[in-house]
Amino acid sequence: MFIDPDNPLAAEILQEAGKAYFSGCRKMVASLEALRGFDRVVAPSAHNGEHVTCRSQLLDDAAERVHFVLIQRDAMQLSRSETFFEDYGVPAEVIARLGKRQRK
Numbered sequence: 001m002f003i004d005p006d007n008p009l010a011a012e013i014l015q016e017a018g019k020a021y022f023s024g025c026r027k028m029v030a031s032l033e034a035l036r037g038f039d040r041v042v043a044p045s046a047h048n049g050e051h052v053t054c055r056s057q058l059l060d061d062a063a064e065r066v067h068f069v070l071i072q073r074d075a076m077q078l079s080r081s082e083t084f085f086e087d088y089g090v091p092a093e094v095i096a097r098l099g100k101r102q103r104k
Helices: 008-041 049-075 085-088 090-098
Strands: none
Touching: 008 049, 008 085, 049 085, 049 090
């Protein structure tokens, strides 16, 4: 992304875009950690209906956050890193839900 150094408005816009991107990254990381934390606390064999619903909501939230970051990366013309999912530890279950509309 080219920014004219003589245009302070363009530089400010780029700075705001960067802040929004990193805020989105922090939210994404937090949602992925919430999912991992849930999985650490709740034993797989103890998944009753309530646990399944809660985990499904955590998966949906993580997928939405990852999707938002990917959209921001694309809008900012950041390089498409082939290791993005691996770098952030995005589980296959989350990747499978990317772009799917959540039911409310």
